[in-house]
Amino acid sequence: xxxxxxxxxxxxxxxxxxxxxxxxxxxxxxxxxxxxxxxxxxxxxxxxxxxxxxxxxxxxxxxxxxxxxxxxxxxxxxxxxxxxxxxxxxxxxxxxxxxxxxxxxxxxxxxxxxxxxxxxxxxxxxxxxxxxxxxxxxxxxxxxxxxxxxxxxxxxxxxxxxxxxxxxxxxxxxxxxxxxxxxxxxxxxxxxxxxxxxxxxxxxxxxxxxxxxxxxxxxxxxxxxxxxxxxxxxxxxxxxxxxxxxxxxxxxxxxxxxxx
Amino acid sequence: xxxxxxxxxxxxxxxxxxxxxxxxxxxxxxxxxxxxxxxxxxxxxxxxxxxxxxxxxxxxxxxxxxxxxxxxxxxxxxxxxxxxxxxxxxxxxxxxxxxxxxxxxxxxxxxxxxxxxxxxxxxxxxxxxxxxxxxxxxxxxxxxxxxxxxxxxxxxxxxxxxxxxxxxxxxxxxxxxxxxxxx
Numbered sequence: 001x002x003x004x005x006x007x008x009x010x011x012x013x014x015x016x017x018x019x020x021x022x023x024x025x026x027x028x029x030x031x032x033x034x035x036x037x038x039x040x041x042x043x044x045x046x047x048x049x050x051x052x053x054x055x056x057x058x059x060x061x062x063x064x065x066x067x068x069x070x071x072x073x074x075x076x077x078x079x080x081x082x083x084x085x086x087x088x089x090x091x092x093x094x095x096x097x098x099x100x101x102x103x104x105x106x107x108x109x110x111x112x113x114x115x116x117x118x119x120x121x122x123x124x125x126x127x128x129x130x131x132x133x134x135x136x137x138x139x140x141x142x143x144x145x146x147x148x149x150x151x152x153x154x155x156x157x158x159x160x161x162x163x164x165x166x167x168x169x170x171x172x173x174x175x176x177x178x179x180x181x182x183x184x185x186x187x188x189x190x191x192x193x194x195x196x197x198x199x200x201x202x203x204x205x206x207x208x209x210x211x212x213x214x215x216x217x218x219x220x221x222x223x224x225x226x227x228x229x230x231x232x233x234x235x236x237x238x239x240x241x242x243x244x245x246x247x248x249x250x251x252x253x254x255x256x257x258x259x260x
Numbered sequence: 261x262x263x264x265x266x267x268x269x270x271x272x273x274x275x276x277x278x279x280x281x282x283x284x285x286x287x288x289x290x291x292x293x294x295x296x297x298x299x300x301x302x303x304x305x306x307x308x309x310x311x312x313x314x315x316x317x318x319x320x321x322x323x324x325x326x327x328x329x330x331x332x333x334x335x336x337x338x339x340x341x342x343x344x345x346x347x348x349x350x351x352x353x354x355x356x357x358x359x360x361x362x363x364x365x366x367x368x369x370x371x372x373x374x375x376x377x378x379x380x381x382x383x384x385x386x387x388x389x390x391x392x393x394x395x396x397x398x399x400x401x402x403x404x405x406x407x408x409x410x411x412x413x414x415x416x417x418x419x420x421x422x423x424x425x426x427x428x429x430x431x432x433x434x435x436x437x438x439x440x441x442x443x
Contacts, residue, residue, distance in 0.1 A: 037353050038377055039379070041378070083380065119378070126357055126360050127360075129360040130357040132433075132434070133363065134351070137337075137420075138421075139421070141341075145330070146279055146329070147280070148280045
């Protein structure tokens with residue numbers, strides 16, 4: 001099929017093969033098909049190529065030649081040929097209607113080719129317009145837009161930082177670190193409950209203790225002393241110890257309630 | 261900061277804003293520069309003067325659809341292009357023809373485009389144009405299926421250096437006139 005030659009007569013001139021400028025080896029036919037944007041494009045090519053009068057298209061010649069191309073397409077790429085086949089049907093229909101005897105009163109504008117001619121001319125106009133658009137200078141290609149650098153281009157302005165700000169921030173970090181340290185000790189190493197147990201254990205061994213003896217002010221830090229004091233209060237609250245004092249400013253004694 | 265007191269200062273502010281904007285500035289945007297102390301007519305006059313002042317320099321002040329912008333004069337474009345050797349890939353004929361139909365016949369549906377081109381529209385073609393922000397959907401035609409109506413955007417005009425669709429090459433140029441007659 002691909003080897004078959006097409007016999008087309010255009011204005012008396014017989015064409016027996018694909019025009020040279022269109023010839024592509026059969027295995028590359030798909031590529032060649034892609035060079036046409038559709039049946040209108042192919043028809044326009046044939047009309048322009050053979051210098052046919054678009055306003056007086058020789059339907060038989062054009063249809064035969066068009067069919068020659070479409071036959072080749074069908075063999076290769078059926079789905080692509082659908083649009084082309086529709087056009088074939090239209091061409092044949094127009095040709096058939098032209099063969100019918102015209103009633104005398106039919107006016108000139110009722111030429112069966114009129115709609116095809118209108119579509120071809122419309123398509124050609126769009127095709128030329130597209131070429132013109134494509135050739136126009138465009139931003140990103142021929143047009144360079146000025147864009148001097150200014151910070152607002154990045155929209156988000158970074159805040160300014162002075163040396164004073166930095167020093168202030170460092171001081172805050174130190175302050176918070178100190179607080180955290182104490183707090184951490186309180187939670188990690190000291191627990192009121194733990195101290196309560198220790199105090200009870202000592203009271204069990206020694207019976208009676210002076211309040212001050214429960215505080216090792218030399219070796220223990222303030223936090224630990226505070227927790228110790230809290231533990232004593234908690235023990236008293238729970239009724240596990242008894243706190244006594246004979247008079248104002250006299251020593252305070254602590255003993256377990258059980259020891260009585 | 262003090263508000264500009266004379267024409268020269270006002271033009272300098274406009275110039276700085278336009279040079280650093282990186283995109284067209286509309287009249288409304290430029291009016292903001294003067295905190296309501298500028299009349300539109302005065303602004304237009306200042307822009308005309310600014311444009312004239314740049315005539316002998318390297319940039320043109322041009323008006324496009326979205327507003328005013330400075331751009332390199334055409335005579336430098338080939339040199340500037342050497343900075344970016346990878347040229348923009350060309351759009352296919354299908355894309356350009358679809359764009360031409362939307363530009364000249366808008367608003368159009370996909371069906372309208374198929375009718376004129378005589379082939380089915382590849383969705384990819386529409387997508388490429390939408391991604392470029394050259395076209396968008398402006399509504400639906402009230403027929404069965406409610407097909408989308410496509411139109412070109414301001415960015416399309418901006419990118420082609422146009423103020424309005426009226427500045428496109430006239431459609432009549434392409435119809436009839438360029439059709440060679442048979443012998």
